[in-house]
Structure formats: structure tokens, C-alpha cells
Amino acid sequence: MARSGRVDIPVGFGGLAEQRDEGRGDLQHGCRWPFEGRTLPPVRCKVTLANMYKSPPGQAVPLLCAEELVELESFGQTLHRPAGHIFIREGEETDFALLIQKGHVKVVVGKPPRTVAIRCNGEMVGEMAAVRRRPRSASVIALDDVQVLRLPADEWLKFLYKNPRAMHAQLFAVDERLEQATRKIVDSDLAVEQRLAKALIELVESGIGEPNEGSVVLRFSQQDLATLTGSSLDSVKKIVRAFKNSRIIGTGRQTTIVLDLAFLRKIADGKLTAAP
Numbered sequence: 001m002a003r004s005g006r007v008d009i010p011v012g013f014g015g016l017a018e019q020r021d022e023g024r025g026d027l028q029h030g031c032r033w034p035f036e037g038r039t040l041p042p043v044r045c046k047v048t049l050a051n052m053y054k055s056p057p058g059q060a061v062p063l064l065c066a067e068e069l070v071e072l073e074s075f076g077q078t079l080h081r082p083a084g085h086i087f088i089r090e091g092e093e094t095d096f097a098l099l100i101q102k103g104h105v106k107v108v109v110g111k112p113p114r115t116v117a118i119r120c121n122g123e124m125v126g127e128m129a130a131v132r133r134r135p136r137s138a139s140v141i142a143l144d145d146v147q148v149l150r151l152p153a154d155e156w157l158k159f160l161y162k163n164p165r166a167m168h169a170q171l172f173a174v175d176e177r178l179e180q181a182t183r184k185i186v187d188s189d190l191a192v193e194q195r196l197a198k199a200l201i202e203l204v205e206s207g208i209g210e211p212n213e214g215s216v217v218l219r220f221s222q223q224d225l226a227t228l229t230g231s232s233l234d235s236v237k238k239i240v241r242a243f244k245n246s247r248i249i250g251t252g253r254q255t256t257i258v259l260d261l262a263f264l265r266k267i268a269d270g271k272l273t274a275a276p
């Protein structure tokens with residue numbers, strides 16, 4: 001309700017409330033930290049709640065603004081790890097979240113392991129286990145040289161209660177991941193050819209590939225592609241052979257080279273097939 005040029009916006013987490021000055025357009029928010037029974041001082045963030053809903057179509061809500069990143073870095077620990085490093089193991093009980101600052105990680109579940117997601121610069125991993133205090137539901141493994149900010153669970157929770165804009169953005173990100181998971185369930189009914197085409201497109205768009213004279217080199221073997229698509233290795237080998245014969249992709253030692261992304265998009269949409 002408007003009063004004297006201000007708008008009160010209830011957020012609904014532990015007594016959080018935001019106030020936006022209509023004349024200046026920035027946010028002030030106070031937070032009652034429920035575990036301590038006190039009110040934290042107001043802080044400012046240049047990214048406004050209103051602006052979050054004005055993002056261009058297809059552009060995600062900013063997960064963290066500059067001021068929030070500075071605050072996280074004040075209590076987080078920067079780690080540099082090589083490809084293959086296991087940051088989180090499925091089933092273990094650990095209490096930290098990770099903010100990826102550089103590189104890519106894969107999220108792996110089950111035995112035999114299946115890659116269910118690729119996460120990159122600017123994304124969070126392990127944030128919900130830190131909130132829920134339950135065993136890890138997946139492993140997180142570096143795909144290349146990775147830099148992360150390790151955030152202790154208690155400090156991460158305090159940060160979220162202190163910064164309702166960031167908490168709102170986290171909920172937005174969780175919802176997007178649930179939507180992605182739902183799409184993957186729907187895609188599981190597609191033919192292996194379409195699933196493989198979709199997976200290759202997603203890998204290219206994630207930025208994990210290495211551009212090379214009009215092509216994109218992915219450090220993913222056929223076994224990797226099989227686990228990523230939930231397909232048998234024999235099925236993937238058959239489709240890879242058809243893609244190679246149509247000069248859509250090439251292969252090397254433990255690599256897949258995307259040669260014709262436009263053709264892959266048409267296969268993913270069910271408009272074309274490379275099958276003989």
C-alpha cells in the first residue's frame with residue numbers, strides 16, 4: 001500500500017519485508033533473523049525487485065548483484081580445482097554451497113553414474129542441501145579448470161535472510177531447474193536421435209566447447225553422451241555413426257566435434273533425421 005511515496009512489498013520469508021522508494025528506484029530491505037530475534041540493518045542493492053520482472057524474454061533473473069557478490073566474498077573461500085576434482089559426493093553429509101566463478105562442472109547421480117546437468121560460471125550448486133541439511137542428492141565434478149566460492153551453510157543462510165532479493169532470485173533459479181527437469185522427463189520419450197541432438201545443442205550453448213574453425217570441440221566421449229541422454233552406449237554409437245555420415249558431427253579421442261549446429265536443431269525439433 002502506498003504511503004508518502006513508498007511502497008511496502010511483503011516477501012514472506014521469516015518476516016522479510018522490502019521497501020522501494022518510487023522516486024529513486026532502489027531497494028531498502030530489513031530482515032528479522034528468526035534464529036536470533038533481531039533486525040538486521042537496511043542494505044541497498046542496485047538491482048530492484050521491479051527490474052527482475054522486466055528482464056528480456058529468455059534472460060534469467062540475475063542470481064546475484066554486485067553488492068551481494070562482495071558480501072559473499074567477505075565470508076566465502078575461493079578454491080581452484082582441476083578437471084576431474086570431486087567437489088561434492090552423492091550421499092555425503094556436508095554443509096556448504098558453491099558459487100561457480102569460472103569453468104564448468106557436471107552433476108552426476110546414481111550407479112552407474114548418469115550426468116543430469118552441466119553448471120557453469122555464475123551458477124550455484126549444493127545450495128539446497130545447505131538449506132535442507134540432508135545428504136547430498138548428487139555428485140558435482142569439475143569438467144575443466146574450475147574456480148568456486150565455497151560458502152559455509154550457516155553464513156549462506158544468514159546471507160539469504162539478509163538479502164531478500166537474492167532469496168527471491170534463488171527461488172526463481174530453483175523453479176527454472178525444476179522446469180528443466182520436467183522437460184528432460186518429457187524428452188525421455190523422444191527417440192535417441194532427438195535426445196542426442198538436444199544434448200549436443202545444450203553443451204554447445206553452455207560454452208563448454210572449444211571453437212575451432214567453424215566447429216565446436218566438446219570433450220565428451222560417446223559414453224559421456226550416453227549417460228547424459230540416458231541412452232545405451234550401443235544406441236548412441238549407432239546415432240553418432242549416422243551423424244558422422246551426414247557430416248553433422250565428427251569424433252576424436254574422447255571428443256565430439258559439432259560441425260552443423262543448424263542441422264542438429266532441426267533434428268532436435270523433429271523436422272529432420274540423419275537416420276538412413
